[in-house]
Amino acid sequence: MPYNIGKLLVLVCLFSTHVSAQDKALLQYVKPLTGTDRMGHTYPGATVPFGMVQLSPETDTQSYELNGKYNKDIYKYCAGYQYGDQTIVGFTHTHFSGTGHSDLGDILIMPTTGKLQMHPGTADAPETGFRSRFSHSTEVAEPNYYKVQLEDHNIKAEMTTTTRVGFHQYTFPKSDSAHIILDMMYGIYNYADKNVWTFLRVENDSLVTGYRQTNGWGRTRTVYFAIAFSKPFKHYGYQDNSPKEVYRGFWRKFKTDEDFPEIAGKQIRMHFDFSTQQDEQIKIKVALSPVSTANAMANMKAEVPGWDFTTTKRAGQLRWNKELNKIDINADEETMQNFYTAMYHAFINPTVYMDADGSFRGLDQQDYGTSGFTNYTTFSLWDTYRALHPFLNLVQTKRNADMIQSMEAHYDQSVHKMLPVWSNSANENWCMIGYHAVSVLADAVVKDNPYIDGKRALEACVTTARHRSYDGLGYYMDMGYVPEDKNGSSVSKTLEYAYDDWCIAQMAKKLGRKDIYQEFFNRAQNYHHVYDSSIGFMRPRMSDGTFKKQFDILNTDEAGFIEGNAWNYSLYVPHAPEEMIRMMGGNKRFVPHLDSLFNIELPDKYFEATEDITRDGIIGNYVHGNEPSHHVAYLYNWTDHPEKTQERVRMILKRMYHPTPAGLSGNDDCGQMSAWYIFSALGFYPVCPGSVNYSLGSPAIKEATLHFENGKTLHIVARNQSDKHVHVKKVTINGREITNHTITHEDITGGGELVFWMK
Amino acid sequence: MPYNIGKLLVLVCLFSTHVSAQDKALLQYVKPLTGTDRMGHTYPGATVPFGMVQLSPETDTQSYELNGKYNKDIYKYCAGYQYGDQTIVGFTHTHFSGTGHSDLGDILIMPTTGKLQMHPGTADAPETGFRSRFSHSTEVAEPNYYKVQLEDHNIKAEMTTTTRVGFHQYTFPKSDSAHIILDMMYGIYNYADKNVWTFLRVENDSLVTGYRQTNGWGRTRTVYFAIAFSKPFKHYGYQDNSPKEVYRGFWRKFKTDEDFPEIAGKQIRMHFDFSTQQDEQIKIKVALSPVSTANAMANMKAEVPGWDFTTTKRAGQLRWNKELNKIDINADEETMQNFYTAMYHAFINPTVYMDADGSFRGLDQQDYGTSGFTNYTTFSLWDTYRALHPFLNLVQTKRNADMIQSMEAHYDQSVHKMLPVWSNSANENWCMIGYHAVSVLADAVVKDNPYIDGKRALEACVTTARHRSYDGLGYYMDMGYVPEDKNGSSVSKTLEYAYDDWCIAQMAKKLGRKDIYQEFFNRAQNYHHVYDSSIGFMRPRMSDGTFKKQFDILNTDEAGFIEGNAWNYSLYVPHAPEEMIRMMGGNKRFVPHLDSLFNIELPDKYFEATEDITRDGIIGNYVHGNEPSHHVAYLYNWTDHPEKTQERVRMILKRMYHPTPAGLSGNDDCGQMSAWYIFSALGFYPVCPGSVNYSLGSPAIKEATLHFENGKTLHIVARNQSDKHVHVKKVTINGREITNHTITHEDITGGGELVFWMK
DSSP states (O other), X not given: OOSOHHHHHHHHHHHOSSSOTTOOXXXXXXXXXXXXXXXXXXXXXXXXTTOSOOBEEEOOOOOSEETTEEOGGGGGGTTSOOTTOOEEOEEESOOOSSOSSOOOOOSEEEEEESSOOOSOOBTTBGGGSSOEEOOGGGOEEETTEEEEEETTTTEEEEEEEOSSEEEEEEEOOSEEEEEEEEESSOOSSSTTTTEEEEEEEEEETTEEEEEEEEOSSSTTEEEEEEEEESSOOSEEEEEXXXXXXXXXXXXXXXXXXXXXXXXXXXXXXXEEEEEEOTTOEEEEEEEEESSOHHHHHHHHHHHOOSOOHHHHHHHHHHHHHHHHTTEEEEOOHHHHHHHHHHHHHHTTOSEEOSOTTSOEEOTTSOEEOOOSSOOEEOEEHHHHTTTHHHHHHHHSHHHHHHHHHHHHHHHHHOTTOOOOSEEETTEEOOOSSSOTHHXXXXXXXXXXXXXXXXXXXXXXXXXXXXXXXXXXXXXXXXXXXXXXXXXXXXXXXXXXXHHHHHHHHHHHHHTTOHHHHHHHHXXXXXXXXXXXXXTTEXXXXXXXXXXXXXXXXXXXXXXXXXXXXXXXXXXXXXXXXXXHHHHTTHHHHHHHHHHHHHHOOOOHHHHHTOTTBOGGGEETTEETTSGGGTTGGGGGGGTTOHHHHHHHHHHHHHHHBOSSTTOBSBOOGGGHHHHHHHHHHHTEEOSSBTBSEEEEOOOOSSEEEEEOTTSOEEEEEEETOBTTBOOEEEEEETTEEOXXXXXXXXXXXXXXXXXXXXX | OOSOHHHHHHHHHHHOXXXXXXXXXXXGGOOTTTTOSTTOOOOOSBOOTTOSOOBEEEOOOOOSEETTEEOGGGGGGTTSOOTTOOEEOEEESOOOSSOSSOOOOOSEEEEEESSOOOSOOBTTBGGGSSOEEOOGGGOEEETTEEEEEETTTTEEEEEEEOSSEEEEEEEOOSEEEEEEEEESSOOSSSTTTTEEEEEEEEEETTEEEEEEEEOSSSTTEEEEEEEEESSOXXXXXXXXXXXXXXXOGGGGGSOTTBSOSEEEESSEEEEEEXXXXXXXXXXXXXXXXXXXXXXXXXXHHHHOOSOOHHHHHHHHHHHHHHHHTTEEEEOOHHHHHHHHHHHHHHTXXXXXXXXXXXXXXXXXXXXXXXXXXXXXXXXXHHHHTTTHHHHHHHHSHHHHXXXXXXXXXXXXXXXXXXXXXXXXXXXXXXXSSSOTHHHHHHHHHHTTOTTOOHHHHHHHHHHHHTOTTSTTHHHHHHHSSOOTTXXXXXXXXXXXXXXXXXXXXXXXXXXXXXXXXXXXXXXXXXXXXXXETTTTEXXXXXXXXXXXXXXXXXXXXXXXXXXXXXHHHTTOOTTOHHHHHHHTTHHHHHHHHHHHHHHOOOOHHHHHTOTTBOGGGEETTEETTSGGGTTGGGGGGGTTOHHHHHHHHHHHHHHHBOSSTTOBSBOOGGGXXXXXHHHHHHTEEOSSBTBSEEEEOOOOSSEEEEEOTTSOEEEEEEETOBTTBOOEEEEEETTEEXXXXXXXXXXXXXXXXXXXXXX
């Protein structure tokens, strides 16, 4: 890496009042390229913690369909960038981090020189369009900074951000034919076809405003923007590739193809033309807003009033450094890099969805004014309820409460009266199953997050969980399980509803609502109803009460499950592992069963049906690249073989995470994979969010200090820890020995010292 | 007419404090069906004066293109209704009144019984869809009330409105299968294809909210709405005819085809199902907003909080009666009907475009809050600057000022920094030529409209008129005319720019801006540059200074002109008729020239190229159905044959206007044709808006009383007036004889008595 961030940050610290003296320079350990090769679906570009703007290069995109069929190749471009690619199409301002399926990729900007080209061209012949070859040797990816040389145009591209503004800095060669391409056709997941409408105004010779409306994963999504150029363009024009419009006769009174300041349509590209001197920089600020172009302008003014790229970059990097310092670890170099890269990925989502003045657009497509909380979006809850939100609740307590208030606002605005399932940009896409927002709310309530109104949270959870027309829930409420012949993925749903219901019961108990506690405690037992004791696995059940006959425990595609096969999902009773083990034959039968999960040789045909992960993402039949097994390694703690939890956890930490582009074995899923790493590396994991307990594993760090918002600090020491010393002999919290492999939230946030004696 | 409006209004007056004792019952003279047959392009449905909602039946619609070519048949459906049709497709909430080209037709509602049909069916086989046969014998069209029997469904349909709410009342037969169809695909001018996006939420069992975004004559137009049903629907569903969407997999977790409350897409129809008793009424309120569904709800609450159809209808009819009473005439029955129907049509446009709370959407697609004026839209200015706005300025002085402030707001929001040309619903469609908003502003300024800020108006006019890239204006500014080889319709443009420039000069003079006066006075002389003295006609001129060789004075299609041929347009110098006559050879040559305009037998081939009018709409080569000749009959006043003005005006009043469906010989053009009637019937006409003078004609009334907002009253008497006594012997204003065929605005608004002695 040609850029010494460590040194820079030391220098920056000297001039800044924002960084406390004890903050360590941690940015050097963050490798934003991690996960950009193959299945990680992360992006390498610039963003600030939880930022609304994610400014990152696009190496390609694909249509959702090809010849009327689902196009599998679209999948690798969930974040717009694949490390293996050799060209860059441009830079866009919004990206999901680590998702399966995708959207976004708004407002592509590409600087070019030479002949004006209004088409991106192809990867194998970049000279046929505006795209450019690039090399990883010129690429720098740091938190809030990305740099690359665009070889075909001889332009150095740099970018940084604030929460709501993307800041581009392009260094041009001498050219009489320099261009900035603004491609409003481009988008992630479906090139062009998802575009509903684009509206653009060239306000003056260096300012463009507009909005972009898409029908993608967010069905009715609009992003407003303002684009300011540091240098006036000489000339501009556009290309409208929209289908013919209804009535446009009288627009011919202008020469609308050049210097015409108001453009709208479905498929628009623009170009802005310049003459440049050698090494002349053209800077571009792109501010976003969920509400209006006026608000985008105000966001720009509030966050980047001037043109000082370096100051903006440094300010964002200081914010990152501050966030990373919430946990200060001591470990070997690869663990340091894995850990802080995981912290980085864990602090990207959910993302702010609110203007600087506090206004935002709701799920009902109404605009809301200041509401007393920061509104967030990008809730990939089926993934993130497991470890990401418990992690945020621990070290980003206020933010997690704001996220919960955002979910409650979503509930208020929802015509279904439901908390979010997978929501983004004032849209619900209903992706995946369950209603795991209740887990996030319950976890915060039982752990006494001081910013949560428990009563309001409980009401939203209960109403959500009683929505009979949702995804087999009526059957579940009536019959105690989802019948497979009525509603698919029925076992996964039954098990996850049961867990969610247990969460609601815990909240109700905490809030003294015995009636609700009893109702949902009863529902939480429903996992029993899909267990087939004759085979020792969870199994789809039909509406007549019989188990489904055709059944293959290894097949993920097999009806009854989703993103996991029966073998994995049969272990999903996070709220009652003890009872589950008893149900499955007790300790003696359970331990070899669990062993076999990790040891089995999975035939290729089963792997092929397992989405989202590479071959490295599985250990036997244990699929770390998908989430339903994330708690599984910790289940040995409920048997007489806790040392196997310690071994498995260390094995997963070692094999599934590397600080390299191919270092993530599956989708990072908005930080869930990373949060698993962080918890496990620290030595404990929230097997059952909604409970105050964490299950102990085997720390991969040597020392760690956690700084909580209550002002307290937990110091973790792993004595004698090494790759050869992964077993835990003894654990003490403030000198008191822990004998049940469990540490409570209160123990942790109370601060003090947690010591692991390794052997 | 089965309904005695006169009696009703007398009764209503007794109970209302809003109607002054002296208001006469005038609604009986208004025939809303006038102009609905063939070319009038008016609609028969319900609206209040200048209302945002125009709730009217649709008999059909057409696509703008058929097999890739312009579909001429679309033209007759500019207002959605053709009197000759025999079926009704449904009722929509927005209509232009009298336009050529069109848009709107939003939110079609159709009540049906029997088998649920989700397609409109065809006119020749209405039973193939939800449309219904109807008969004019059951049809009642009054101001703010429309009634018809839907024969196929045995449903009585009635409708009324407030400014922002359409109110439907359907009387059903007994049926277990009664339906309300909500067709969001339907639209005027292009069935379905202009739909960009539709968003719908079923908020509860009797409330639907949403918005509709179209790309029609308004390129980026969104109308928000709320629809309340008086009776809960049993069940609802939708049909989505949109092209396949990008990603919708997880919506399958609901049964989305029935009772699913959130629908969005490009082509949506919904149905709401009921059981009805014999004669049971289902009422529906549809509130509109330019800003949001929340504002639509608030508009409904503010204007129609309850379900009393009759009260809403009466309130609107009282408003109409009050407006009509601004001019109280005495005339023969047909003239009474023509006159008040014209008043009705003149008080429909421009339309309010603002919520009850004062917020509206601007041309820049930003939302604005309260602004101290009522915001209007639907500015068909090439038509309406001639007589409609002068008429509104006279009897709706405050409203005309609000309209001007709306135009100034448009100017502020315009990225072109131009006043509106043809604007509608926060969009500019640039239809027709010139920049005639300046005429409207100048007219109000020189006539001392007390609500206008002259300085602000002048600035907007000057900036507009200096926009070099607009429609040949740069050439005009540099060369003194628009060269035909550079920009088409060049003579029409040159002449209209020259007139508009004269208007600006008048404003500047009034405001003491001599510099601007001189600049625009000079530009106002440019009409000379397109006059070919060798043939005595205006003629297209080329950029090399020569006149265009190929030239036919009768051909409207001939390059150089628009909506008028050289013969008509050669008379278009409204600001300098005296000089024009001198230029054209003086009185002796001009009078026979003008005579021949009315006397020539126009060969069919020329008529066919004349858009917008029926064969009845021309007298010789005088085309009353198009606007450029509207001042022409008054030009005799500048010759020694003023009696010919009197004859021609009376002939036009008699031949071109009838209170019958086919009674308008051309498009009413947002009230311009009607305003011509009103002025001319009263005996004077604004030949040159922007001047304080009106030219005298021959009154068709016997007596008239005009009530002005300054509290004064003008009483007009036409002594001995009849069809046989059309010549004016003498005219006096308050006893003073007028000898120059001219009366000033001050004379009129000063009140008193204007007497025409007819012979």
